[in-house]
Amino acid sequence: MSTYEARLQALREQLKRDRLDGFVVPLTDEHMSEYVGAYAQRLAWLTGFQGSAGTAVVLPEEAAIFIDGRYTLQVREQVDPKHWAYVSVPETSVSDWLGEHAANGARIGYDPWLHTRAWVEAATSALAEKGAELVAVDTNPVDAVWPDRPEPSRARLVVQPDEFTGKNSAEKRAEIGDWLAAKKADAVVLSALDSIAWTFNVRGKDVERTPVALAYALVNRDGTADLFVQPEKIGEDVAKHLGNAVRLHDRAEFPKALAGFAGKRVAVDPERAVAAIFERLEKGGAQTIQLRDPAVLAKALKNPVEIAGHQAAQARDGAAIVRFLHWLSIAAPKGGLTEMSAAAKLRAFRDETGVLEDLSFDTISAAGPNAAIPHYRVTDESSLPITMNGIYLVDSGGQYRDGTTDITRTVIVGEPTPEMRDRFTRVLKGHIAIATALFPKGTRGQQIDAFARRPLWEAGLDYAHGTGHGVGSYLSVHEGPARIATFGGGDEPLAAGMILSNEPGYYKGGEYGIRIENLVLVVPKDVPGAEREMLGFETLTFAPIDRRLIAADMLTEKERAWLDAYHAQVVEKIGPQLEGEVRAWLEEACRPL
Template structure:
């Protein structure tokens, strides 16, 4: 098929750690620094960053979405969380950079244990929050050292082919899909500022900028963001400062009576104009550089939550309708893909071929704007790498007797999807079936959960882990993340995780994705997106909530050990499969419909396969 693809498979690992570290160390010596902190971040502290902010990947070869390198003149470490403990050693030059598991040693602990007394550690104030800088300061002080903000990032000085800053077109997100006019959103935000006694809000998160002003952009791969900031006063006109000046006329018209649009270059002068008042900065995304500039201008800084984040998290009726439509469209594409995989002769499918085929099926369904993240297509041992990204150098054939894990998603104008299915290739082992079924039981425990209003994601995270814990097993990532409405596939503040301390409210969309990973052998993850909804329970003494499952795709019956399931779990799976069949069959071709009928038969009938 001749079209632009959304994914590439170039090998990102450089194995040039020594040369690039050497160049950076020369720059540090020239600046009088003994070390420098290189986070995987841009000036908005985003998970997904533009190419010109991929400093960590350029320096170390590590391409994960989270990690921090600490480069000293005589040592260097890359600290990563549990998603990347297998990936990091594969990508970095371990002769020069030591991968460190966050669960064992934090960034701050490594700094305090390796920084020499009297040393000076540098950091870029646009890539760290005030809270993060406070932690660095304490870690350095523990070692008898100090930290210093460096306005000119030394990595940029030694990166010869650094990409230019993005400046993609900025377009209007239609009110019919957004579900609320900009004026209404601004009024709600101002009401929160009034209650908090704040005179203005500096919007530092591009996701919040996109939601508040009903705009979308193209500055980040796979996430429709326009990079920039906004200053939203409690009284008066907001001002947007966008990296791009390619603003669609209909967006300019829609905002003409509500806000002023300026180039990003004008932002510094606008911050300098905040000479009085109390200015809210978001704790999680506002760079410490913003805090310093506002305080230097004369205003006071109030660090706290950006009220837009909570508003954005609770989807309105139009956004929920859009999510359901997007998942129906996506379900048709995924069903066609899964049937196609099952029909492939043994040994004829590669990881890259699977990625390209799934993207093609989504594209043929119409309305595809992008994938929502690079597809994780891992066969056999590659499936055990939680955030594995296939390249031409790592691509392997899916072999008989293996498991194949494919985690993918799409961006449609009406919604964002994210789904993972683990498939048996040939005959799975009993261990594989046992582990899959335990993951499935945890997945069902979340899907079937009913809980009182005010419950947090942390309180239900253990539901997904209990079946694995009973066998002495665990997985090292959260059970679920928030998902946006034609925005980021990873959205906060909602999450189902040990760190998910935000109460779940109706309208929030999250993933439900427990897993199990046996290093060097296989990986298992099962993921659906779920919508928080109210639940009416006869005799209930308080408001109750539960989940609607949005994703429409069958589980692999070949991997389900019904002997490990109780009657309620079997009934839920059968009802879900019946719902998938009823929703998708009318839109499928006869051969795919026959395949779907087969794999969604009641589990008792599936035993007869």
Template structure:
């Protein structure tokens, strides 16, 4: 197969090397700023003022300071010691990116930041933090840790990293645009009416929307302030009665967006937020527990008001997709499936002719998605890991780490796209040459868990935690497991990681029809290879003949073949094999007619039945 890959003029992903080599001098500069501010330590979370996963360049404080580029983590710098706390996705990545001579990576599974502070802070020490980068609950946890050590916690006026960050990027100012009602499926005025009804139930007089994803959904707007997620940064005040107020960071608002927003809200500069909060008076104000900064709570209380910290009702509304959003997501996945199939065919041919470079693969897939003319962005930096790099769960290839997959290795590629009508996220693991028996065994056990989630039916009221074990059972039977959740929620032309729904040991939210989640079990052998298989699934009602209770199940949205060379049929049940064959048949029937003959022939072979014909 020799199909050429088009070359785009614009790359959505860069491959810059992390600034590990500058870690010592930057941490030294921060310590100097700490001395000037009269604090003995400073907390640097991977967060912006909205607690977002993807943040603008001027909020990448953790990456600038340490070299660590993961999407979650916290550094704590004391006068004589520093630590970086990361979850199970980053236990291999963190030591590779930071200078371990000046900062020690600590897996959260071994010790939390609060436990470390309780043991490490000296009595009488002062720990500083930026109140815009922590929630009230986060501050309370830091307070308890400091108290345990006999130390004190102090909010710092101005971020100390910003004070020493020479050349810090300017704040973003992307264009604010409207998401058409035809794609949103509901007018913003109707959404605001629903929000006000929910607000009444809380007993609060006003809601502060601090999550830019919720802001985008509630007002049917999108923006360009953050890479990979179409967000307009800012806040909104939605009173129980009266007009809403939008506090947008960017002054660039498209005329059609302004025309849609002005009838339902006052558009106010972001700088006026503090004054508006002070003007709320003594009423009860709902702040989002997940994204509302401690600084917001302080502003409300300073004005004599009551800060009611709890869930933003928009989060739950946004999680349940309406018919228009579901239709758009299905269209996006079909479009994405064509690009993925072309890519996998290209990848197969490229591997046979001399191997695959990690950056080369990222660029090829992005170009194929862009060739369709609908791509707005990748939904996250593509994880393209060959051999041992595939074992780094959220590996991010750079020019320094780029390697070619050799024969006998596995290649893991986890990617996604942002289209105006939907967001995608898909992972495939492919064999370069002949896989080992162990690779086939591990891949098939991961696939069994993936199929178990795909086929699951469960009563209404079930949470993600209750079905997470389905994805792990085949691995557990071999004494294996993986250290991340099985699935996360996904937005509609919004965040690729959307809450509150998830399939994980910590997934306590009840799954509802209309929710979209990922289904992505994995296995990772450090220093050797990684395996992950991921589709997106839609929660829907399930009819069971003779059933006594209302049931739910999943519809698989992603359209891309699994690598049959890695499947060990002897490990599969007849039902599992039938599901895989039926899925492959659907992929083939949906996509083949729009593919070039050579690629369609490749897809025919890639989706051939595993089970012998009856």
């Protein structure tokens, strides 16, 4: 019996002991985080799936894993089809599947600290049609059968100085207090880890790749706050930084504290707060008001200090990328390189900056067919050699105290095929369409998403992921609320100060993948004769785009002009940090088409 088969069997036996006929296992934590600490990696432990989004459902005789289009290939490589059915979302929701597959009268368990209230309501409704019920558990049955489950991190919090934030924590809390007064609310629950880190100007090391600390917070109308975090994680420097207006409590006391708001109006974010938070507040006599966490938009609208820090981080990171691409141009044709060794070398170039805190996500180092998996994660077992006449895609980023970076470059080792050039150029045309887009204030990301897809659509092609996501300031590399996408958050108006990615792609299953990603800043644009307030993008990421993969005759004059101007900026911003052979290579890589 395989390891994962044994784990599935152990969970089923535990469910019998718990008098449950099924259980739902999402990939998240008590804070609805996208990236979670090792202690919360229940889905990976149970199934072997290493992606960053997914859910499993275990019933007595069948089990299913739910993934989106990014993981269609990956899930088949990592999860055994003998024991798991693959279900694509959003085509089929977990709730709908449960409604079809749960037995009449079944008791389906869920952990109320790992699901939103909306999910609970949808699943309850779907099961009710079968005479089945959704049952909240006090103890997660996966934890009961996971013998070596890691402990939550005990790393200490660190202060994020005002020189990087541009606004102190007292000012941020006062603004939240004003927001509460306007909403006629007494307090707000902050449960999203990046919102807490941003509001209190602290960072942590509790989640790999995202500098946040495991905590909860309650901010009151008067600007005071209660922060719930393990006591040993708070040093004297952090306590002094937080000051007397922030009362400190053990994280374990948070559920009990929610019962102390009888007769009060408490704002709770229905997307970011778990169902258990609502239940505890309401049982304690509080009136909950469903409103978006006030830090979400404020955090996304970067101030001048944050923008300047991000530009500095991008310039530093860009130089590391160029050193890597130069090294790759010499080492790859000689043979012997693998996805793993290339990723390690890129990490080394970033480490040489002397100020890298962490990567911003696990590097996607992908050769040939692995590049066709959009969110591929290289392992010792999956690592392929980087071979001649093949495509190599590297999507990576760094966490620096002054900014978070995210860049993808696709390069050819040897000679590309005409098809590769065609597909790469279509992706480039889409990338340029976003980079040069002008749009009136109030435009949503979903309205411009098609700009990037049109060159692919004209050839009957597409890609199964969004075109852009928000990026934090030494915070999460995937930050809401805005996205450039036709789904999942693409309806947030784009506003000046937001930083997003611009990353169209193309993926040919089993053969190769292409993606070109820069980060862009939403800025006001002066359009002569405009009758509306106009916005556009300023590109923040600077590294060469592989000219060998471009079919120049497919580009318009304006597109060629954009690319030549962009490459000139790369030399201007990155060149002074380089010398000798690397500088000469950069100038050659960036010469006009």
